Amino acid sequence: MTEFLQVITSDGLVERLASFPRLPPEVVSLSSALHRIPPEGITSPEDLPERPRSTVDGYAVQAEDTFGASDSIPALLNVVGAVAMGSLADLLVGSGQAAYIPTGGFLPSGTDAVVMVEYTNRIDETGIEVTRPVTVRSNVLSQGEDVKSGELIIPAGEPLRPQDLGVLAGLGVATVCVYRQAKVGVISTGDEVVPIDCKPKPGQIRDANGYSISALVRAAGAIPIQFEIVPDDAGKLHSTLADALRESDVVAISGGSSVGMRDLIVDVVEAFPGAEVLAHGVAIRPGKPTLLARHAGKAIFGLPGHPVSALIVAMVFLAPFLRYIQGGNLEKGPLGSRTQATLATSLHSIIGMEDFVRVRLERAADGGYVARPVFGKSSMLSTMARANGIIIVPARAEGIVQGAAVDVIRI
Amino acid sequence: MTEFLQVITSDGLVERLASFPRLPPEVVSLSSALHRIPPEGITSPEDLPERPRSTVDGYAVQAEDTFGASDSIPALLNVVGAVAMGSLADLLVGSGQAAYIPTGGFLPSGTDAVVMVEYTNRIDETGIEVTRPVTVRSNVLSQGEDVKSGELIIPAGEPLRPQDLGVLAGLGVATVCVYRQAKVGVISTGDEVVPIDCKPKPGQIRDANGYSISALVRAAGAIPIQFEIVPDDAGKLHSTLADALRESDVVAISGGSSVGMRDLIVDVVEAFPGAEVLAHGVAIRPGKPTLLARHAGKAIFGLPGHPVSALIVAMVFLAPFLRYIQGGNLEKGPLGSRTQATLATSLHSIIGMEDFVRVRLERAADGGYVARPVFGKSSMLSTMARANGIIIVPARAEGIVQGAAVDVIRI
Numbered sequence: 001m002t003e004f005l006q007v008i009t010s011d012g013l014v015e016r017l018a019s020f021p022r023l024p025p026e027v028v029s030l031s032s033a034l035h036r037i038p039p040e041g042i043t044s045p046e047d048l049p050e051r052p053r054s055t056v057d058g059y060a061v062q063a064e065d066t067f068g069a070s071d072s073i074p075a076l077l078n079v080v081g082a083v084a085m086g087s088l089a090d091l092l093v094g095s096g097q098a099a100y101i102p103t104g105g106f107l108p109s110g111t112d113a114v115v116m117v118e119y120t121n122r123i124d125e126t127g128i129e130v131t132r133p134v135t136v137r138s139n140v141l142s143q144g145e146d147v148k149s150g151e152l153i154i155p156a157g158e159p160l161r162p163q164d165l166g167v168l169a170g171l172g173v174a175t176v177c178v179y180r181q182a183k184v185g186v187i188s189t190g191d192e193v194v195p196i197d198c199k200p201k202p203g204q205i206r207d208a209n210g211y212s213i214s215a216l217v218r219a220a221g222a223i224p225i226q227f228e229i230v231p232d233d234a235g236k237l238h239s240t241l242a243d244a245l246r247e248s249d250v251v252a253i254s255g256g257s258s259v260g261m262r263d264l265i266v267d268v269v270e271a272f273p274g275a276e277v278l279a280h281g282v283a284i285r286p287g288k289p290t291l292l293a294r295h296a297g298k299a300i301f302g303l304p305g306h307p308v309s310a311l312i313v314a315m316v317f318l319a320p321f322l323r324y325i326q327g328g329n330l331e332k333g334p335l336g337s338r339t340q341a342t343l344a345t346s347l348h349s350i351i352g353m354e355d356f357v358r359v360r361l362e363r364a365a366d367g368g369y370v371a372r373p374v375f376g377k378s379s380m381l382s383t384m385a386r387a388n389g390i391i392i393v394p395a396r397a398e399g400i401v402q403g404a405a406v407d408v409i410r411i
Numbered sequence: 412m413t414e415f416l417q418v419i420t421s422d423g424l425v426e427r428l429a430s431f432p433r434l435p436p437e438v439v440s441l442s443s444a445l446h447r448i449p450p451e452g453i454t455s456p457e458d459l460p461e462r463p464r465s466t467v468d469g470y471a472v473q474a475e476d477t478f479g480a481s482d483s484i485p486a487l488l489n490v491v492g493a494v495a496m497g498s499l500a501d502l503l504v505g506s507g508q509a510a511y512i513p514t515g516g517f518l519p520s521g522t523d524a525v526v527m528v529e530y531t532n533r534i535d536e537t538g539i540e541v542t543r544p545v546t547v548r549s550n551v552l553s554q555g556e557d558v559k560s561g562e563l564i565i566p567a568g569e570p571l572r573p574q575d576l577g578v579l580a581g582l583g584v585a586t587v588c589v590y591r592q593a594k595v596g597v598i599s600t601g602d603e604v605v606p607i608d609c610k611p612k613p614g615q616i617r618d619a620n621g622y623s624i625s626a627l628v629r630a631a632g633a634i635p636i637q638f639e640i641v642p643d644d645a646g647k648l649h650s651t652l653a654d655a656l657r658e659s660d661v662v663a664i665s666g667g668s669s670v671g672m673r674d675l676i677v678d679v680v681e682a683f684p685g686a687e688v689l690a691h692g693v694a695i696r697p698g699k700p701t702l703l704a705r706h707a708g709k710a711i712f713g714l715p716g717h718p719v720s721a722l723i724v725a726m727v728f729l730a731p732f733l734r735y736i737q738g739g740n741l742e743k744g745p746l747g748s749r750t751q752a753t754l755a756t757s758l759h760s761i762i763g764m765e766d767f768v769r770v771r772l773e774r775a776a777d778g779g780y781v782a783r784p785v786f787g788k789s790s791m792l793s794t795m796a797r798a799n800g801i802i803i804v805p806a807r808a809e810g811i812v813q814g815a816a817v818d819v820i821r822i
Contacts (some may be wrong), residue, residue, distance in 0.1 A: 030607070031637075034626045047794060051613070055790045085603040103790075104603070104717065106614050153796055162630060162726075163822065166623025166718050168614070169607045170792050176793075192496040192515070196441070196580045202462070203498045203517050205581070212577025215445045219573060226442075233495075237811035288562040307514065307577050337748045379466045379514075380557040381435075381459060381581050384574035385564055395567040411574065 007281035007288070009395065010354050013317060014332050016278040016292055020299055023180040023249060023325045030169055035159045035221055036178035037327025041153040044171050047144035052107040054083075055227060056139045056261050059098040059120055059128060059365035060111035066133040074121070083108055084253035098128060107140060114139035127311035147171065157327060179327035182222040184318075185244030186214050189230045189255030189265065190305055208307040208381065209254040214316050217252075220322040220335060230255075237268045245272075245298055249325070252318055254303040254310040262289050265302050268291045275300075283395060284354045286378060308384055315390070315411060334390055339368035343406045345392070348399040358387035361408050371408045387411065418692035418699070420806065421765050424728060425743050426470035427689040427703055431710055434660060434736045438520050441580055446570045446632055446740030447589035453565035455582050458555035462811030463518040465494075467550045470509040470531055470539060477544040483534070485779040494519055505753035508541060518551060525550035529740045568738060590738035593633040596655030597625050597730075600641045600648060600676070601716055617720040619792065620665040627725050628663075631733040631746060633735035634805065641666075648679045656683075656709055662737070663729055665714040665721040673700050676713050686711075694806060695765045697789060698724035719795055723767050726801070726822060745801055752780035754817045758802070759810040769798035782819050798822065 007379055020245075025039045054060065061077060069075040081091045082100035093099050098115070099108050107114070118137060119132040147153055148194075148346035153171070154164050160176070168176065188210045196206045207229055214224035225248055230240045244251045254263055256325045269275050275295040280302075282290045286309035291302025303310040315334040324330035341361055359371040369389060374383045389408035393400055400406060418622050419427075436450045465471065472488060480486040492502045493511035502519035504510050509526075518525070524642035527550060530543040558564055564582070565575050571587070579587065599621045607617045617638055625635035636659055641651045648664075655662045664676055680686050686706040691713075694703045701711025711731055714721040726745040735741035752772055760766045770782040782802060785794045800819035804811055812819060 031625065032620050036628055050611075055788060085601060085614070087602075087612075105615070140791060141788060145788070147793045153793060162623045162626035162822070163798070164720055165626045166619040166722055167792045167796045169622035170619035170718060172607055172610070172617055190496060191498075196583055197585045199583070200461070201498075203496070205515070206583055208577040210583035211441050211580035212573045215573035215576045216446055260790060311574055311577055356729065370573045377466060377552060377556070379552060381559050381578045382564065385578045387574070411572065 003269050005208050007283050008279050009283050010316070010332055013279050013282050013290070013292060014330060017299070017317065017321050017324070018330055019278075020294070020297070020321075020325060022327060023182060025175050025177050026180050027175050029175055030165050030173070033160050033165060033176050033178060034162070036181070037159050037328060038156055038176055038178050039152060040177065040309075041152045041156045041260050042168065042173065042176065044147045044149055044151050044153050045173065046171060047149050048147040048171060049106075049141055049143060049145070051143050053141045054103060054107065054114045054139060055141055056114055056116045057103050059113045060107050060114050060117045060137060061098045061130070061132070061134070062093070062095055063113035063134050063136045063138065065096060066113075066115060067129050069130045069133045071131045074131045077124070077128050077130060079126050079128055081108070096126055104208065112136045112140070112315055128250060146193040157329075159328070164333070179325070181324050182234055183225055183248040184217045184222050184322065185227060185248035185251040186217065187211055187227045187230060187240055187244060187251065187253045189232065189253060189378055191232045191257055193229050193255075195229065196385060209303070209305075209310045211312045212307060213252055213254060213314050213318075216319055217309065217322065220319040221404070222322045222328060229260060230323065232267050234263060238263065238271065240344065241268060241272075243299070245295060248298075250299045250301070250322065252301045252303060255305045266291060269295070269300055269302070272363060283352060284313075284316070285350070286356070287316070288318070302385045306379055307381055308379060311384060316356060325346045333392060334409045334411050339389070339408050339410060341371040341408045343391070343400055343402055343404045343407055344370050344372040346399060346402040347373060347393060347395040349397055351398055352395055355393035357391045357393060359389045360386060361389040369408070371406055419690050420694050421727070421743055424690050424693050424701070425741060426736070427529070427730065427731050429741055430689075431705070431708070432738060433738060435593045436588050438586050438588050440586055441576050441584070444571050444576060444587050444589060445573070447587075447592070447817040448570050449565060449567055449587055449589050450738060451588065452563045452567045453579065453584065453587065455558045455560055455562050455564050456584065458560050459582060459583060460552055460554060460556070461557040462554050464552045465512045465514060465516050465518065465525045465550060466552055467510060467525055467527045468514050469525045469527045469550065470505060470511045471518050472514045472541070472545070473504070473506055473522060474524035474545050474547045474549065477524075477526060477541050478508060480541045481741070485542045487534070488539050488541060490537050490539055490571060492519075507806050523547045523551070523691045529584070568740075570739070572710075590736075593661055593736055594636055594659040595628045595633050595733065596623055596636050596638060596661050596662040597628065597658035598638045598641060598651055598655055598662065598664045600643065600664060601629070602643045604640050604666075606640065619722070620714070620716075620721045623718060623722045624663055624665060624725050624729075626647075627722065627730055628733065632737060633733045638642045643675060645675055645679055648675065649682065652679060652683075652711070656706060656711075659709075661710045661733065663712045663714055663725065666716045676751055679700060680706070680711055680713070694763060695724075695727070695767065696761070698727070701728070702785060717790055718792055719790060722795060725800070727767060727768045744803060744818045745822050750800070750819050750821060751781035752817055754802070754811055754813055754815045755781050755783040757810060757813040758784060758804060760804045760808055762809055764807055765806040768802045768803035768804060769794050770800045770802055770819060771797060772800040772821065780819070782817055785795050
């Protein structure tokens with residue numbers, strides 16, 4: 001049995017992942033920008049609004065004309081016109097005058113405030129009573145009050161949300177500069193692995209990893225490219241890896257449930273001129289045989305062959321790495337949200353190994369959450385389907401006792 | 412000013428939304444199934460594993476032969492072969508014999524347990540010492556122990572995750588039946604609205620809604636179809652709405668910041684034979700003029716024209732409705748996760764109106780969260796970009812006092 005030369009910690013692996021640069025940015029249209037991350041903050045090219053607008057339905061007036069108005073002593077104003085949406089009213093509103101204005105309408109010349117329609121009474125064809133006073137700029141959005149030209153509207157490094165795209169559209173920013181999406185070559189290896197639509201012969205298993213890893217890549221906002229299954233053959237692995245390195249930014253090879261295959265992947269990776277093995281062996285459970293290498297600036301992940309281990313390692317390192325090179329932060333662990341829960345049964349762990357434990361998160365009677373470790377041998381595929389959370393047991397811990405508060409990452 | 416005939420509560424609107432049936436299901440390949448929801452639970456077509464497999468690297472043995480083995484008195488076994496991955500070993504292992512087996516290998520005939528390689532010593536060409544006893548099925552996954560044929564593996568009504576797709580792939584389930592994705596026609600209306608790549612003339616504004624609503628639809632897992640901007644013209648609105656109803660499952664029309672436009676949308680919708688207005692006016696802020704109608708079984712949402720109001724109403728009702736018709740549950744409010752926070756400043760509210768208040772969620776010194784209401788007039792587009800959460804102030808409340816614990820929905 002081959003031992004790993006140097007087993008590193010998960011934090012050590014994250015440090016090596018951080019040595020890769022982010023992907024270069026590209027310019028995309030707003031319709032393609034959802035969830036993409038801009039490398040630089042985006043500033044407004046203009047004032048919003050470009051001139052004062054009404055925030056209510058009402059009458060544009062000179063505020064002074066309404067001072068002291070009340071139900072008993074209303075101000076009387078003469079309506080000289082109406083502001084239409086979509087065109088600047090060719091109106092001049094003087095003292096003692098008013099113009100009807102809809103929400104969003106631009107204030108006509110001469111006016112400096114808007115009286116809400118609720119505080120007016122129509123008295124005849126052209127006359128209204130105003131029953132409440134307004135001050136200058138009441139119910140008005142002043143020029144640049146929403147956004148000033150040159151103001152930072154979208155911070156760097158945050159995924160663009162629907163509301164951000166709305167603001168950008170409103171300001172006429174039709175294209176944005178965002179980090180490129182990662183293309184990820186996904187390769188399953190092993191003599192025993194067959195396509196999922198084949199009936200496995202005795203001793204064969206279907207390619208679960210190709211599908212679970214590709215889906216995880218997609219869920220991380222990247223683009224999976226699924227390659228054909230590669231048998232335990234150095235030449236075939238070399239040519240598929242060469243194709244994958246050419247077509248993608250990152251390569252994820254799963255395989256090596258047997259020691260021989262593990263060695264084969266390392267040998268093939270190392271045979272690429274200039275390739276550098278950054279890690280081979282990580283003190284985590286599952287996932288100890290994890291490999292990280294670099295060739296021509298591209299990351300190559302060697303994931304375990306077992307579907308449960310492969311997916312957990314991909315959740316813990318590959319998905320955060322994809323978020324990082326696409327502009328986000330780099331933090332170990334599945335990308336899901338975190339929830340505090342009470343541990344339902346004690347967990348035992350080995351000192352020196354960091355454990356990623358599958359749990360089922362359930363609502364407790366008190367409204368909180370209980371995390372129940374998923375029953376079954378760790379190699380059971382069904383444990384992944386039953387789990388909806390991961391607890392990280394630190395390497396220095398011998399376990400976590402029943403009833404302890406734990407941080408559960410939703411998966 | 413036109414008053415709404417009957418203003419309903421948000422719960423009343425949700426009840427009307429629940430009267431729509433879900434979309435019909437369709438069969439898709441596993442590669443297209445991520446985040447889609449199956450209407451029925453999925454059961455396994457076969458046992459996994461199909462025959463006993465080893466969960467470790469080691470030696471397949473007859474457990475009986477190891478009883479009493481220890482470091483001082485090891486059991487001596489004769490190695491008669493090795494199990495290769497990908498083929499069923501043509502091996503018969505008898506009493507006093509062993510066969511090398513890799514993790515995942517199928518147990519050869521005659522064996523019923525596996526000894527981990529760590530607890531063996533090679534003594535010569537064919538002999539090993541076993542230093543720990545194993546019992547029957549030790550380090551073995553029995554036939555059907557992971558998944559039994561006919562067992563429920565994926566529950567109905569939950570979005571498919573990468574791990575679910577991995578399990579399905581492993582079982583040879585190459586296609587799944589899932590609810591169809593909703594196609595959503597997105598229509599912006601208003602004489603004043605111009606495409607985002609046009610420089611607005613005085614009095615015009617750019618089409619923020621087309622982009623923010625389309626992106627929200629996409630974030631909800633549905634497919635937006637963005638139509639051309641429609642001016643305040645009944646004939647043009649009618650023909651665009653007819654196109655949208657033909658091409659999509661749901662239509663979202665934003666517009667009607669002016670009272671005239673609000674009336675126009677209702678009139679055009681009602682002119683479709685058999686169209687039914689289910690709600691016109693909802694007791695929420697922002698979003699009171701919200702319209703819901705049905706034509707030929709399809710939902711038509713009339714959203715406010717103002718970009719902030721339109722997006723909040725779409726977050727609160729349209730996105731949950733899309734989740735629902737695509738197979739999820741129907742619950743009012745943005746789809747994001749919920750976080751408990753302390754309210755930074757008191758919020759004032761009107762009794763009888765349910766408020767959706769934009770807040771900025773910030774980490775507090777104690778590790779908890781503070782929710783800070785976003786400063787600025789409610790109609791300011793920039794408030795949407797600055798907010799990352801929504802607090803719902805119930806209709807019966809006059810407000811929420813500073814320091815209260817609030818539930819923030821992340822947006």
